[in-house]
Amino acid sequence: MPELPEVETVRRSLEPRILGSHFTGANLLRDSALHPLSLPLKQLTGLRIDQLKRRGKLLLFSLSAQELTRKEESLPSFLVIHLRMTGRILTAEANARLGKHTRCVFSLLNSHEKPFQIFFDDIRTFGKILLANQQILQNWDLWLNMGPEPFELEAGDLKKRLKGQKSLKTALLDQHIVAGIGNIYADEALFAAGLDPFRPAGSISDVEAENLTEAIKRILRNAIEQGGSSIRDYLDADGKKGNFQKSFAVYGRGGQNCPKCGGILEKKRLGGRATVFCLKCQK
DNA sequence: AGCGGGACCTGTGGGC
């Protein structure tokens, strides 16, 4: 599921109900849900959530010690959750029933000392939880070398990053080049910019880089305003579906009519991912 | 260096 707009939607729906809460425990139900670099989740206990942030597709709970303990480098400072394909975050009253796909339950007390829980559900179990201090983050490639946030992206910078022979779409999916774009929004942005997904990334002109940068920002902004896209599994932290799937121009529309020219949209595989585009409109 | 393909998992939908 979750690309930048979906993670941002989760962040926005979750943040108001968890700020100022502190963890009282965590119940990991599937070991593989814990990232190999993670500190043990028992170290969460007593830590307070100061902010809920997002970086690319990562959800970041910014943590601090509640009591006046000496600040140490090794103290966990972030709880990072990566939803990957089918991860979901949901809040619940304390002692809510576990779902079939619940991988971790976090127990918390809010600022009024009222208990509640955060569920991490994940059908395919690709998602990861990482309790990290600064040192762990410095050893995590995805974090350390993640490309710029799309909303801060400048066309000149994007063009510089889109070097070489690999396809434009593969480049957009590479989190080291630009953060947060996945299969849906890569196809949508390339269609909006009129660019052929198979073209070598290094072949785009200044004007095309400008168009692509604008298209990425516009599509992602619209998707966030629509609460993200719900294809199969995605829900925000309130359990609500997004609506942007109703606005797809190409994703999932192979064989149907191009919304610009009316021709038939192509569906091909590119780097193992389904890719839909218009032969006429994307050069 | 850069690619393609497979691995990691579970579920769903289509074809027979």
Added chain:
DNA sequence: TGCCCACAGGTCCCGC
């Protein structure tokens, strides 16, 4: 109904 295959919002790792 049921079986089998293809496919699904993402990364990582391996071998060519």
